[in-house]
Amino acid sequence: MMNKKIYLLAEYRHGAITPESLALAQEARRLSDRTGHTAAYLLLGNELSQKADQLAQQTGLDVFYLEHPDLRENHSEAFHAVLSVWLRDHPFEITFFAYSSLCCEIAPALAYTLNACSISNVINIEILNESVCCRREALYGKGIEVWRTAPGQPVIVTVITSRQKKAGPAPASAGTVHRQWVDPGKLKTKILEICPGEKYEQRLTKAPIVVAAGRGAGNEESLFYLKEITALLKDAALGASRPLCDQKWFPVGMQIGLTGQKVSPKMYLAFGISGAIQHLAGMQDSHCIVAINSDPAAPILRAAHYAVVEDLTDFLPAFLEHLRERKGLKK
Numbered sequence: 001m002m003n004k005k006i007y008l009l010a011e012y013r014h015g016a017i018t019p020e021s022l023a024l025a026q027e028a029r030r031l032s033d034r035t036g037h038t039a040a041y042l043l044l045g046n047e048l049s050q051k052a053d054q055l056a057q058q059t060g061l062d063v064f065y066l067e068h069p070d071l072r073e074n075h076s077e078a079f080h081a082v083l084s085v086w087l088r089d090h091p092f093e094i095t096f097f098a099y100s101s102l103c104c105e106i107a108p109a110l111a112y113t114l115n116a117c118s119i120s121n122v123i124n125i126e127i128l129n130e131s132v133c134c135r136r137e138a139l140y141g142k143g144i145e146v147w148r149t150a151p152g153q154p155v156i157v158t159v160i161t162s163r164q165k166k167a168g169p170a171p172a173s174a175g176t177v178h179r180q181w182v183d184p185g186k187l188k189t190k191i192l193e194i195c196p197g198e199k200y201e202q203r204l205t206k207a208p209i210v211v212a213a214g215r216g217a218g219n220e221e222s223l224f225y226l227k228e229i230t231a232l233l234k235d236a237a238l239g240a241s242r243p244l245c246d247q248k249w250f251p252v253g254m255q256i257g258l259t260g261q262k263v264s265p266k267m268y269l270a271f272g273i274s275g276a277i278q279h280l281a282g283m284q285d286s287h288c289i290v291a292i293n294s295d296p297a298a299p300i301l302r303a304a305h306y307a308v309v310e311d312l313t314d315f316l317p318a319f320l321e322h323l324r325e326r327k328g329l330k331k
């Protein structure tokens, strides 16, 4: 019987393989152990031989290192061009991507080109009787959707990994690196420049206290209180969930979550945030999470170390007054 393959995309950013890509190894090893499928990484880039060796040593998985100067940046068109040819020539059962903006662009396009299924935001994968079963959150974290592919149908999956899930225990032996020159061909787009963005990222990721506003605090009055509270807490930084950034209450650099900043402060204060998995992915490593929400069933309360079930309209003025009193600032 032909040995079935699982491929994992290793994303390289800021001089390192991303922790999210490394975390895929654990998931792939678990599936390999159960099914006998062979798992291997795909690393695309230029002059990354050393990184490919490190990846093979660190994870124990084989690495196919596909090299070309046009793969130097995370250029989605070049990645798509190379992967669509390579994966066509190397049939697979599952190809994993860790969730990222690059993967959002290429995973569905790749599935279309290869006539594979595409399932995104997956939190758990199993292989059952030739089918791949994926679970993902639904109904704002209050439910779970279960998807199953037709038997034998290849699938491209984007997985939500937690940074807590590292590459797992050190492997007994290193994987083998297979280096291959590839050609993305003539590209229609070119990355002209990559320049540093605003400083929000630094402030948010370094602050010992993060005050985070969710849709439940998405009004002028609540945001006034949250800004005052942030100013009173030493070295605190203000951040927000995605809806508030989408609605332009906050710049996108202040968004916390899967598609925003990843923070792990000493204290994370979540005001009016429901706790969708995409938000949790950006803050669940925080040392102490305090959530204030009027809904006792909000998923964030399960992730929190301290939960306050209260309406922000009542809570925020009282909390600000308390902080002012402690600072001797009482009116």
Ligand SMILES: Cc1cc2nc3c(=O)[nH]c(=O)nc-3n(C[C@H](O)[C@H](O)[C@H](O)COP(=O)(O)OP(=O)(O)OC[C@H]3O[C@@H](n4cnc5c(N)ncnc54)[C@H](O)[C@@H]3O)c2cc1C
Binding pocket: 121, 140, 213, 214, 215, 216, 217, 240, 241, 242, 243, 244, 255, 256, 257, 258, 259, 260, 271, 272, 273, 274, 275, 276, 277, 278, 279, 282, 292, 293, 294, 295, 298, 310, 311, 312, 313
């Ligand atoms: C591909 C993808 C990527 C995503 N990336 C991100 C991301 O990076 N970051 C992110 O945050 N989201 C992200 N999301 C969106 C995510 O799924 C949720 O929709 C979002 O996190 C919800 O934001 P929220 O909790 O502020 O709003 P809601 O889910 O609407 O929750 C609002 C909460 O406020 C509470 N509330 C309302 N009024 C009050 C009140 N008066 N007092 C107290 N509590 C109150 C409610 O009970 C509720 O729990 C992404 C989604 C997708 C599909």
